[in-house]
Amino acid sequence: MKRREFLKKAGLTAAGVVAAPYILPSGRLFAATGSRIANHVVLCLFAGGVRNWESVGKAEGNLMPNLLNGNESISPDIQFGMDPLPAKPLSSPLQNLGTLYKEFRYNEGPAGHYAAHSVALTGRYADTAINLNRPPEYPTIFELYRKHTSPTQSPLNAWWVSNSLGPYPYLHYSTYPGYGSLYGANYIQPTSLISLSGYNVLGNMRQFTSSQNTSVEELRNFLDKNFSGSYDVNSGGITNAAGEYVTVRNFLRDLLANAAAGQYNNPWGAGASMNNDMYNIFFAEEIIKKFQPELTVVNMQDVDVCHFEFTSYCNNLRKADHAVARLWNTIQSTPGMQNDTILIVVPEHGRNAQSNTIIDAFGRYAVDHTAIDGGGDQTSREIFCLVAGPGNLVNQGTVVTQQIGESIDVAPTVARILGFDSDIPSEVSLPGQHLAGAFK
Numbered sequence: 001m002k003r004r005e006f007l008k009k010a011g012l013t014a015a016g017v018v019a020a021p022y023i024l025p026s027g028r029l030f031a032a033t034g035s036r037i038a039n040h041v042v043l044c045l046f047a048g049g050v051r052n053w054e055s056v057g058k059a060e061g062n063l064m065p066n067l068l069n070g071n072e073s074i075s076p077d078i079q080f081g082m083d084p085l086p087a088k089p090l091s092s093p094l095q096n097l098g099t100l101y102k103e104f105r106y107n108e109g110p111a112g113h114y115a116a117h118s119v120a121l122t123g124r125y126a127d128t129a130i131n132l133n134r135p136p137e138y139p140t141i142f143e144l145y146r147k148h149t150s151p152t153q154s155p156l157n158a159w160w161v162s163n164s165l166g167p168y169p170y171l172h173y174s175t176y177p178g179y180g181s182l183y184g185a186n187y188i189q190p191t192s193l194i195s196l197s198g199y200n201v202l203g204n205m206r207q208f209t210s211s212q213n214t215s216v217e218e219l220r221n222f223l224d225k226n227f228s229g230s231y232d233v234n235s236g237g238i239t240n241a242a243g244e245y246v247t248v249r250n251f252l253r254d255l256l257a258n259a260a261a262g263q264y265n266n267p268w269g270a271g272a273s274m275n276n277d278m279y280n281i282f283f284a285e286e287i288i289k290k291f292q293p294e295l296t297v298v299n300m301q302d303v304d305v306c307h308f309e310f311t312s313y314c315n316n317l318r319k320a321d322h323a324v325a326r327l328w329n330t331i332q333s334t335p336g337m338q339n340d341t342i343l344i345v346v347p348e349h350g351r352n353a354q355s356n357t358i359i360d361a362f363g364r365y366a367v368d369h370t371a372i373d374g375g376g377d378q379t380s381r382e383i384f385c386l387v388a389g390p391g392n393l394v395n396q397g398t399v400v401t402q403q404i405g406e407s408i409d410v411a412p413t414v415a416r417i418l419g420f421d422s423d424i425p426s427e428v429s430l431p432g433q434h435l436a437g438a439f440k
Contacts (some may be wrong), residue, residue: 024246036419037393037439040341042331043141043297043414044281044324045120046115047163049369050302050347052382054314056102062265063317066325067094067128067345067386081311082318083273089325094343096397098388099438103403106315107348111369111380113304114167118347120299121171121440123411123430135170135180139428142185143173145295148423155240156247156291158185160395161298163280168299176428185295186240186248190255190283191276197389251290267328275316277302281323285330289405292336294418298327299348306351308362342389342417346410385410387438395438408432 046055053059061074066088108125109115115126121140125377130136139147142160146153162168173184225332240248258264267282268274277300284298300320306313324345331341355365356375369380387394409432415421415435424430 021405029071037388037417038209039418040292040294040331040337040338041296041414041417042284042327042341042343043119043120043410044327044343044345045297045348046320046324046345047299047303047348048316049111049113049253049349049351049380050303050317050383051103051351051367052377052384053353053379054317054386055347056100061312063314064321065093066090066321068100069093069095078311078314079366081360081362082315084261084271085318086269087274089322089329094328094345094386094388095399097391098343098386098394098396099398099400099435101385101387101400101405101435102387103401104346104383105403106159106381106383107406107407107408111349113348114300115420117168117171117299119407120346120348120410122174123152123408123432125408133170134175137173137176139174139176139179140171140182140185141414142295143179143275143296144411144424144428144430145414145418145420146183147179148420150423151416152295152418153186155184155186156244156245159284159287159291159293159296160187160294161280161284161287162183162187162189162328163191163276163299163301179428186282188252191279191375208313229287236327237332249409255286270322272318273433275302275319277316278323278326279322281327285327288330288337289334292334295414307356308358308366309360310355310363310366311360313367339390342387342394344383344385344387344410344413346381346407348407350380350382353377361405383407387413387435388425393440395440398438401436404437405435406432409435413438 024197051057055064056068058068058070060078061072062070062100063074064069065071106116106119109119109127110130111134112130113133115130118130119170121142122136122138123141124138126136142158145160146155160168160172162171169189172187173179173181182411222421264282266274267398268278270278280300281298284296287293288296298324302316303313303320307318324343328343331343332338351367351369355367358364358366370377388396408430412430412432413422415424415430416436421430421434
């Protein structure tokens with residue numbers, strides 16, 4: 001028992017008051033004062049650079065009808081570039097189940113994908129010298145959660161699921177002394193492990209070079225960004241206990257076998273419309289159903305096609321919106337997570353107001369992303385944030401139109417939800433603020 005908890009309980013007893021415990025929906029036992037808001041957080045980085053104009057601004061119509069209220073029609077000139085999607089998974093947009101911050105901000109640092117992802121996961125702005133070839137300097141939310149939640153949490157409870165590989169595996173733990181791989185998250189990048197053919201067939205395992213052993217154990221190591229096969233704290237991969245390792249290994253073995261058997265060829269009935277983002281969310285759903293993690297982070301990157309094709313960017317916004325709705329349905333149908341999960345949806349950064357010179361087949365100019373101090377404009381810093389959850393925990397149907405909240409507020413909000421915010425030591429304390437206005 002921690003010293004302050006002992007003193008608090010001792011003081012209550014001396015005063016003749018005994019706090020009766022209560023049980024949260026998942027069955028966890030806490031003191032009556034409560035240290036958590038909920039027992040599960042799913043953070044969805046609606047990434048790839050999403051401009052507020054096309055998302056919450058609905059400049060091209062409501063491209064996100066599963067997240068946002070409104071029936072605004074999609075602009076006629078790009079309508080023919082929209083792929084057909086299955087029926088809406090939700091009867092009501094997620095906006096009605098939470099608090100929507102329409103004027104969130106990515107306030108500092110380069111408007112680059114890795115840097116902005118790092119900000120969301122460390123709660124600290126990155127400067128222009130960020131190194132794409134190594135983990136972040138400060139602890140990630142995975143490490144803070146696993147180290148400072150009592151009792152210390154298993155890596156089976158923390159998962160980082162990314163769409164594109166590149167430097168993103170580095171974000172599951174940091175180089176900060178006393179943290180690192182010992183407290184990292186399990187990492188999986190499904191669409192680099194299993195090949196997609198035309199976005200609608202998941203049938204063949206990714207081909208590895210001869211230096212990358214393709215046994216199940218090595219595949220697990222690959223997913224953990226651990227090519228060495230060694231599990232010590234400095235190995236480059238996370239530490240799973242023996243029994244947990246077997247569980248992860250068997251889970252991945254089943255995923256690969258099912259993919260090879262064609263079971264994932266068209267999981268949502270979307271046919272050829274299924275893209276990388278949708279498959280990434282699909283595999284995040286498989287993790288949720290298997291492990292019911294307390295902390296899951298998943299990203300989507302396909303809107304980054306906006307550098308070359310604006311209409312495809314709008315099309316992929318619709319697909320990402322559909323995927324998030326499917327994710328919420330899975331959360332609500334998974335025992336242990338139903339009515340005990342907070343979903344946070346936030347882009348990593350925005351996109352420029354000024355277009356570039358590339359024109360797509362529908363006559364629309366493409367758009368890049370560079371923050372104003374990098375030669376771009378302020379709209380690359382304009383993003384939104386949606387916090388959704390059960391009505392007894394989250395303020396529902398609330399829209400915040402003032403400029404409130406920023407990227408570094410995501411990590412402390414996760415810490416507050418899972419109840420370890422007050423246990424983070426001062427030397428790694430998070431500079432942002434908990435989004436208290438989203439909660440009751």
